[in-house]
Amino acid sequence: xxxxxxxxxxxxxxxxxxxxxxxxxxxxxxxxxxxxxxxxxxxxxxxxxxxxxxxxxxxxxxxxxxxxxxxxxxxxxxxxxxxxxxxxxxxxxxxxxxxxxxxxxxxxxxxxxxxxxxxxxxxxxxxxxxxxxxxxxxxxxxxxxxxxxxxxxxxxxxxxxxxxxxxxxxxxxxxxxxxxxxxxxxxxxxxxxxxxxxxxxxxxxxxxxxxxxx
Amino acid sequence: xxxxxxxxxxxxxxxxxxxxxxxxxxxxxxxxxxxxxxxxxxxxxxxxxxxxxxxxxxxxxxxxxxxxxxxxxxxxxxxxxxxxxxxxxxxxxxxxxxxxxxxxxxxxxxxxxxxxxxxxxxxxxxxxxxxxxxxxxxxxxxxxxxxxxxxxxxxxxxxxxxxxxxxxxxxxxxxxxxxxxxxxxxxxxxxxxxxxxxxxxxxxxxxxxxxxxx
DNA sequence: TAGATTGTTAATCGATTAACAATC
DNA sequence: TAGATTGTTAATCGATTAACAATC
Numbered sequence: 001x002x003x004x005x006x007x008x009x010x011x012x013x014x015x016x017x018x019x020x021x022x023x024x025x026x027x028x029x030x031x032x033x034x035x036x037x038x039x040x041x042x043x044x045x046x047x048x049x050x051x052x053x054x055x056x057x058x059x060x061x062x063x064x065x066x067x068x069x070x071x072x073x074x075x076x077x078x079x080x081x082x083x084x085x086x087x088x089x090x091x092x093x094x095x096x097x098x099x100x101x102x103x104x105x106x107x108x109x110x111x112x113x114x115x116x117x118x119x120x121x122x123x124x125x126x127x128x129x130x131x132x133x134x135x136x137x138x139x140x141x142x143x144x145x146x147x148x149x150x151x152x153x154x155x156x157x158x159x160x161x162x163x164x165x166x167x168x169x170x171x172x173x174x175x176x177x178x179x180x181x182x183x184x185x186x187x188x189x190x191x192x193x194x195x196x197x198x199x200x201x202x203x204x205x206x207x208x209x210x211x212x213x214x
Numbered sequence: 215x216x217x218x219x220x221x222x223x224x225x226x227x228x229x230x231x232x233x234x235x236x237x238x239x240x241x242x243x244x245x246x247x248x249x250x251x252x253x254x255x256x257x258x259x260x261x262x263x264x265x266x267x268x269x270x271x272x273x274x275x276x277x278x279x280x281x282x283x284x285x286x287x288x289x290x291x292x293x294x295x296x297x298x299x300x301x302x303x304x305x306x307x308x309x310x311x312x313x314x315x316x317x318x319x320x321x322x323x324x325x326x327x328x329x330x331x332x333x334x335x336x337x338x339x340x341x342x343x344x345x346x347x348x349x350x351x352x353x354x355x356x357x358x359x360x361x362x363x364x365x366x367x368x369x370x371x372x373x374x375x376x377x378x379x380x381x382x383x384x385x386x387x388x389x390x391x392x393x394x395x396x397x398x399x400x401x402x403x404x405x406x407x408x409x410x411x412x413x414x415x416x417x418x419x420x421x422x423x424x425x426x427x428x
Numbered sequence: 429t430a431g432a433t434t435g436t437t438a439a440t441c442g443a444t445t446a447a448c449a450a451t452c
Numbered sequence: 453t454a455g456a457t458t459g460t461t462a463a464t465c466g467a468t469t470a471a472c473a474a475t476c
Contacts, residue, residue, distance in 0.1 A: 006417075009443065015413040019392065033457065042394050045457090046445060053459050061458040062452040079416040086412070093311040098408065100307055106409060109416075147419035150412070172415040178233065180256050188418040190411050194312065195320060197404050198300070198364070199229040201386040202293040202323075203220075204402040205361035223467065247433065259433095260469060267435050275434040276476035 010051050014078050016041055017048070021071040022107070033064035080108040085144040089161060090153035091116035091124075091131045094176060098150060103127040113140040134161070141168040148172045155179035224265050228292050230255055231262070235285040236321070247278035294322040299358040303375060304367035305330035305338075305345045308390060312364060317341040327354040348375075355382040362386045369393035 020040050024032055034045040041048070052058055052070070055077050059065040075081040088099040091114050099114050104127060115134045116122055124131050132140070140146070149170045151158060158177040165173065172188045175181055178196075181189050234254050238246055248259040255262070266272050266279070269291050273279040289295040302313040305328050313328050318341060329348045330336055338345050346354070354360070363384045365372060372391040379387065386402045389395055392410075395403050 007443075011414050011417050012410060014417075015407075015410040018413070019409065035457080040394070044445070046447095047443095049458060050444085050460085057459065059458050060452060061450070062456050064457065077417070078413055079419060080413060084416055084419075093307075093314055097307040097311040101408060102412065106412070109412060148412070148415050172418045174411055174415055180254070188415065190415055192406065192408075192411060193229075194315060194406075195233065196226060196229040197388055197406060198316065198320065198323060198362070199232070199292055199294060200222075200225050201362050201388060201402065201404055202298055203225050203228075203291070204386045205293060205298075221467075249433080258469070260471095261467095263434060264436085264468085271435065273434050274476060275474070276432050278433065 006054060010054055011078075013041075013043065013048075013051055014074055017051075018071060018074045018078070018080075021067050021074065024067045025071060029067055031064045032067055032070075034059075036064075075108070084109050084148070085112045085146045086148045086150060087111065087113040087115065087137070087140060087146050088150045088152065089115050089134065089137065089165075090151060090176075091118075091121045091126070092152065095150075095152035096121075096126050096131075098152060098176075099126050099129070102150075103129065112144045112146065113137070115140075137161075138164060138168045141165065141170060146170060148174070150174045150176070152176045220268060224268055225292075227255075227257065227262075227265055228288055231265075232285065232288050232292070232294075235281050235288065238281045239285060243281055245278045246281055246284075248273075250278075289322070298323050298362070299326045299360045300362045300364060301325065301327040301329065301351070301354060301360050302364045302366065303329050303348065303351065303379075304365060305332075305335045305340070306366065309364075309366035310335075310340050310345075312366060312390075313340050313343070316364075317343065326358045326360065327351070329354075351375075352378060352382045355379065355384060360384060362388070364388045364390075366390045 017037065020037065034048045037048050038045040056073070058070050058073050086102070086109055088095050088111060091099070095114070095116070099111055102109055103111050111129060113136070114126060114129055114131045115137050116131055117134050121131050122133050147170060149165050151161070151173055153161065155177045158175070158179055158181060162173065162181050162183060166183060166187055171186060173181065173183070173190070175189050175191050178193050183189055231251065234251065248262045251262050252259040266284070270287070272284050272287050300316070300323055302309050302325060305313070309328070309330070313325055316323055317325050325343060327350070328340060328343055328345045329351050330345055331348050335345050336347050361384060363379050365375070365387055367375065369391045372389070372393055372395060376387065376395050376397060380397060380401055385400060387395065387397070387404070389403050389405045392407050397403055
């Protein structure tokens with residue numbers, strides 16, 4: 001499996017293929033064509049073939065892709081072929097909702113810790129996992145060799161925690177705090193900013209209203 | 215204000231500028247340069263100037279941008295210059311967390327309804343707003359002329375609700391259900407897929423491990 | 429005026445789409 | 453073999469970066 005520094009645009013589509021393959025395999029479908037994948041994803045068949053071809057030749061010409069084989073390849077490419085640990089930092093409403101969601105809906109990822117500073121939530125259980133004091137974070141990260149962390153704490157408190165995470169060996173962060181995090185080059189940050197997502201949608205509502213007037 | 219069908223890549227950056235301007239104005243800063251905005255956002259100064267120039271000439275050469283004036287322009291461009299209503303459909307853990315977040319943290323957006331089908335949550339209050347039965351959705355959407363809806367319901371139940379929303383006049387949907395929604399061309403859908411965001415991060419952790427071996 | 433910073437045009441880069449040869 | 457579908461090369465499209473003239 002030649003692992004290169006693949007474009008982010010491709011990487012983001014792989015989990016979508018993975019989810020569809022999971023569903024197909026559950027229904028005992030053995031073979032899928034790029035055309036069918038296209039109708040399920042909304043991406044063009046050409047793009048799907050090109051995405052997969054970036055990592056190797058996984059299909060059979062004239063037939064399509066074997067679902068189990070392709071899923072296996074995708075899991076290896078993404079890096080989900082072994083148990084993967086993550087921690088949730090910040091156990092307010094948003095943090096516990098995410099933690100619960102991942103614990104329940106993500107077959108390939110395991111939450112090994114949830115943390116907070118507030119005595120109001122520390123000790124509470126989320127799907128069987130006990131929320132711990134944030135002082136326990138470095139120990140848990142090191143014990144489980146956690147490489148990916150989810151951040152749902154206020155912007156003002158984010159940077160010191162991020163520094164701590166990086167020092168403990170975390171290399172990827174899913175950041176829900178609406179602030180720019182400073183990290184070394186080898187650490188990847190994905191920002192999910194609910195305000196951006198929601199506000200930017202309003203652009204299209206105004207546009208629609210104006211279109212009505214034309 | 216010439217409103218065109220601006221590239222989505224630009225539209226998504228506008229709320230970030232808006233947030234920074236809000237903070238600057240709070241601190242009584244009158245003028246900001248593209249260079250300073252660059253260091254705050256991580257985007258290049260050239261890109262920021264080009265983004266803004268797409269909608270008009272809002273700055274002063276040799277000086278920079280007036281914060282209050284630019285914020286005013288941005289609010290008009292995005293379409294946040296009037297009260298903007300939204301509804302949250304699906305009031306499970308994720309839905310109530312989002313609803314609460316928007317109610318508390320979004321100065322320009324007002325949640326006018328939260329809905330669910332489960333008697334366990336209907337009647338509960340979230341930051342003063344009572345969760346209603348989903349049967350009330352069309353009435354609320356029409357009463358408040360809601361154009362933007364937030365969807366946090368299971369994938370299997372999403373499409374019928376989306377059809378209902380579109381019929382009631384909604385033109386933009388923030389979708390957290392991990393499924394492709396079918397909508398008419400004039401309706402915009404933003405998908406936020408926590409699984410994609412999280413799984414795709416694991417690609418970079420494997421990459422890092424391999425780099426260690428080189 | 430001189431220094432600073434915008435707004436705009438040109439060059440580059442990267443991603444998507446189209447076309448088709450390879451091959452099951 | 454004929455039909456189907458992949459994998460790959462070429463063409464197009466769009467977004468970002470660089471350069472600089474305009475102007476406060």
